[in-house]
Amino acid sequence: MKKLTKISTLFVTMLLLGTFSPLIASTTVSAATIEQPAIEAAAAFAIEPTTGKVLLNQNGDEKLGIASMTKMITEYILLETIKNGDLAWDDQVNISEYAHNISQNYELSNVPLRIDDTYSVEELYQAMAIYSANGATIALAEHIAGDEKSFVDMMHEKVESWGITNYELYNTTGLSNSDLKGNIYPGSTDESENSMTAREMSIVAQRLLLDFPEVLKTSSISEKKFREGTSDEISMQNFNWMLPGLIYERENVDGLKTGTTDFAGASMTGTAEEEGMRVVTIVMNATNGQEDLSKRFAETDKIMDWAFENWDMVPVFKEGQTLEDVEPLAVDKGKKDTLNVAVQSDVSLLIPTSADSEKTNATVQVKKDLLNEAGNLTAPIKKGTEVGTAQVISEGDELGYVNGNTGEEVTVVAASTVEKSNVFVLTGRWVKAFISDLF
Incomplete structure (x- = not known):
């Protein structure tokens, strides 16, 4: 640079x-001094997280679906609960019928969970952060707050403490309410969807990175086996295909979270560090992203190229x-x-x-x-x-x-x-x- x-x-x-x-x-x-690249997505945003400096803003203030990028908020609350001493990595988590039923739906991102077994907080967290496992996410939320509704209330309080106001959060996973088998947030409907602006999504990522930088140790894992050596073993390949060894690998990418639903389209919160400067990128509903699986990664790559080439600390x-x-x-x-x-x-x-x-x-x-x-x-x-x-x-x-x-x-x-x-x-x-x- x-x-x-x-x-x-x-x-x-x-x-x-x-x-x-x-x-x-x-x-x-x-007036701005650098011409922004045109990103093929409903919205795009980029910041330097330490300072919060906005580098790119393309329709960043329109509320759009966030899908599994929701899980970054769930991760934050989990890590905060551990930091406060109210939860430990080796604590054992019981699986409710609700979490079990969701985990058995293989049309969604999941690892198989059993009602007659327990799982450590750490292995469920890894399943959530690496493989976007929805049943594991619900199980963690229920363990921390008693039920998903109470955890969603915690999510509301947390994002509002960060100044986020233009949002809708109905569940901990980012799934469409219609996938939750009737276990929906009071006052919401099957059509209710988690939504946020690209600007606000960048604030979520910023807070996660600044307050719990250790999240990158997990979000950067390209592949890991869940319950290795058991009959429930499953290989969890990270859906962030820009990580090392994956199909759209980019050097220095180490996070953060993808999200895909019919409502939200193919979206991604990415982050990378080069020459001591980190950027956070948001791509929401990449154009034809669910048909062209490379699209959100190509647009993220475009933002990162531009940011690192055109800005300096x-x-x-x-x-x-x-x-x-x-x-x-x-x-x-x-x-x-x-x-x-x-x-x-x-x-x-x-x-x-x-x-x-x-x-x-x-x-x-x-x-x-x-x-x-x-x-x-x-x-x-x-x-x-x-x-x-x-x-x-x-x-x-x-x-x-x-x-x-x-x-x-x-x-x-x-x-x-x-x-x-x-x-x-x-x-x-x-x-x-x-x-x-x-x-």
Whole structure:
């Protein structure tokens, strides 16, 4: 990937706002600088998950069927339950009649489950993540929440906590309700289908990767045997055929989840990492995807080629660097009247590789509880004290960030120490101000 060698002068504006919030409006968004490829699908989307930077958006805000990509939400809740200590990988799971009946339907993705046997959480999780096994997914949901309906309620709460609102979730698997043998979510019908936008689907993938990166150890498995050495042994080949050794293999692909139903068409959430940069891609209802089994993989491959060739992560600030172009903050009762701010950590931006230079704009917001009635800071202030946040964005960026932020957020701190003035200096300043006011 080509590296940018030059970044032009930083242009910085400052807003002293009345609240402390990580979401600040930016006025620097303008025209995109890279032409997007045309993806043959109902919707396509791509992000860099660490920052949430949107790289590609093709009809990304239309709600569409998500099929088995639903299982990424189920995986998240399972992994969170384990992390919280309420579930262990070797816990044994009983199989209900409902989960058993679904698992015996070989027109769906399944591994065979027995009512008279138990299965470890780990082997059911592997069946779900690798082979999209629907009966195994239901069994895990019932084990965690008591029944699938209660688990779906957990799914609603979880996605809404991520800011996802334009969705429909009726089951844990992504199957059509008509396949669930009457075991449907209260208030739904046989025609109800799990749906979400491509943008929101990318948020699900982002949260899964950031909070539980270990998911890639399983999603990257090309093939594994379920219950090896038993009469129920079945070879589970991953439906993500871009993984190593499979028919549409692409180097560095390690996830994440496919989904196919008549309603949703052939869809895929993919992810790959090259030269230290990871991308997440969403393809929803690839054109003729159920007839042409290569289609969703070809379109995913197209997005990945474009993303890695046209975007690069470029350092903008180094840890401790002073924002020289920011008007210093006013300080009351100090030996100095002003204070410069510095970034607490490194900041990098995704910038088009074709750009020779980029203007960068930062919006700084000071914590409300540090400001006095006059809207100023009050000495003493120690170097390194957190004073607020900055949102940093590259001008010409109309695609923005998937979580609603207007840029890379970084904590800003006092660049130096401002000691409190002694009483004589403060008195002198007061007298000077008083006389100035008289005249």
